[in-house]
Amino acid sequence: MQPDLKVHRARRNRLLKTLGEGVLILATAPEAIRNRDAHYPYRFDSHFYYLSGFPEPEAVLVLVAGKRPRQYLFCREKNEEREIWDGFRYGPRAAKETFGFDAAYPIAELDRRLPSLLENEARVGYAFGADPAWDARVMGWINAVRGKARAGVTAPASLLDAHVLIDAMRLLKDTHEVELMQRAADLSAAAHRAAMRACRPGMGEWEIEAELTRVLRAGGCQAPAYTPIVAGGANACVLHYVRNDQALRDGDLLLIDAAGEYHGYAADITRTFPVNGRFGAVQKEVYEIVLAAQAAAIDAARPSHSFNAPHEAALRVLTQGLVDLKLLAGEIDGLVEAEAYKPWYMHRTGHWLGLDVHDAGEYKRDGIWRALEPGMTLTVEPGLYFRPGKDVPAQLENLGIRIEDDVLVTADAPRVLTAAAPKSVADIEEVMLER
Numbered sequence: 535m536q537p538d539l540k541v542h543r544a545r546r547n548r549l550l551k552t553l554g555e556g557v558l559i560l561a562t563a564p565e566a567i568r569n570r571d572a573h574y575p576y577r578f579d580s581h582f583y584y585l586s587g588f589p590e591p592e593a594v595l596v597l598v599a600g601k602r603p604r605q606y607l608f609c610r611e612k613n614e615e616r617e618i619w620d621g622f623r624y625g626p627r628a629a630k631e632t633f634g635f636d637a638a639y640p641i642a643e644l645d646r647r648l649p650s651l652l653e654n655e656a657r658v659g660y661a662f663g664a665d666p667a668w669d670a671r672v673m674g675w676i677n678a679v680r681g682k683a684r685a686g687v688t689a690p691a692s693l694l695d696a697h698v699l700i701d702a703m704r705l706l707k708d709t710h711e712v713e714l715m716q717r718a719a720d721l722s723a724a725a726h727r728a729a730m731r732a733c734r735p736g737m738g739e740w741e742i743e744a745e746l747t748r749v750l751r752a753g754g755c756q757a758p759a760y761t762p763i764v765a766g767g768a769n770a771c772v773l774h775y776v777r778n779d780q781a782l783r784d785g786d787l788l789l790i791d792a793a794g795e796y797h798g799y800a801a802d803i804t805r806t807f808p809v810n811g812r813f814g815a816v817q818k819e820v821y822e823i824v825l826a827a828q829a830a831a832i833d834a835a836r837p838s839h840s841f842n843a844p845h846e847a848a849l850r851v852l853t854q855g856l857v858d859l860k861l862l863a864g865e866i867d868g869l870v871e872a873e874a875y876k877p878w879y880m881h882r883t884g885h886w887l888g889l890d891v892h893d894a895g896e897y898k899r900d901g902i903w904r905a906l907e908p909g910m911t912l913t914v915e916p917g918l919y920f921r922p923g924k925d926v927p928a929q930l931e932n933l934g935i936r937i938e939d940d941v942l943v944t945a946d947a948p949r950v951l952t953a954a955a956p957k958s959v960a961d962i963e964e965v966m967l968e969r
């Protein structure tokens with residue numbers, strides 16, 4: 535499924551209406567050097583892409599609100615020489631038509647054209663404070679307008695954080711976005727299934743990473759949505775383990791947190807399964823606790839519940855589990871209140887998901903957790919991690935388990951976008967038996 539460019543224009547129209555008056559300026563991400571003259575793979579800025587669908591670097595979106603709304607794109611010119619080396623560029627003329635702008639100009643004309651677009655506008659919105667050079671540039675345009683005061687021209691008198699308005703839009707996914715997210719989720723679930731099928735004792739974590747990325751890329755994902763975590767045994771207790779350079783041992787669990795990006799949209803899946811295909815008794819006992827916590831948390835992702843409700847639901851089940859494992863004693867309310875679970879569960883249960891894996895959008899408003907609404911997408915990812923320490927019995931040492939799915943809040947039951955990734959003990963063991 536390809537991005538639908540009418541969708542982006544409709545988003546710009548909606549934003550202009552919300553803005554009411556003033557000018558918004560949004561630049562896409564710059565290209566980044568990896569080393570010497572080698573670049574990182576290019577990834578556009580999510581806010582810019584959400585509104586434009588335009589994939590090239592060196593591009594700026596200018597939206598003018600008011601009685602005569604206008605939508606401009608500044609982008610690279612066609613360049614036969616550069617296109618021989620680096621490939622196709624739209625150039626302003628094709629970009630205007632293809633992406634539905636009122637006008638498009640060469641990016642080299644930005645400094646010359648911007649001041650006149652700011653004349654007599656009450657306010658200007660951009661992502662201030664993100665890049666000092668960009669701040670200086672916008673101030674330069676504003677000062678250029680101020681320089682015309684004696685000619686009766688007024689300059690913008692207030693600044694607006696452009697991201698705040700767009701964050702609020704991005705928090706509620708439209709049907710187009712849900713389709714792309716479902717595709718990212720399906721391809722990522724297939725990658726986890728393939729990893730389960732490929733896994734054998736003695737393989738390297740990097741070989742499983744290779745299998746994951748192979749399936750994602752072959753399925754049509756442009757890139758992994760984030761650096762894959764492929765963590766065998768004790769490595770699962772390192773929350774952001776990305777070295778993926780150790781051998782997988784018979785009897786250990788393997789925690790994989792990996793997913794793809796599809797036309798800009800991220801999935802985010804974690805599965806934990808036995809390297810040899812069969813859960814041991816203690817592994818299974820802990821796994822069932824995390825799984826039950828996740829089920830309770832997913833069930834709490836319903837309209838009018840707070841963003842924190844899934845976390846609270848997970849905490850209760852995990853804390854009960856820690857009591858059952860004899861790591862804690864006491865009644866659940868008090869233990870949760872005292873955060874007694876913290877030595878073994880130190881992260882939150884989820885985050886917004888979308889164009890960014892940790893997506894845009896407020897979590898609290900005026901200090902109060904946001905209420906969930908249909909169209910919001912979040913992850914649900916409880917875990918338990920037993921680093922060796924004075925309170926951890928030997929049979930639990932180095933066990934690390936997380937289970938993560940992506941959930942769309944709907945008017946009814948939560949929709950688990952990543953349900954195709956095997957998750958129950960029986961389903962995982964069955965998939966691994968097929969090897």
Ligand code: GLY
Pocket residue numbers: 760791802885891915938
């Ligand atoms: N993969 C990043 C996260 O789970 O938040």
Ligand code: MN
Pocket residue numbers: 791792802803804938
């Ligand atoms: Mn994750």
Ligand code: MN
Pocket residue numbers: 802885913915938
């Ligand atoms: Mn996550």
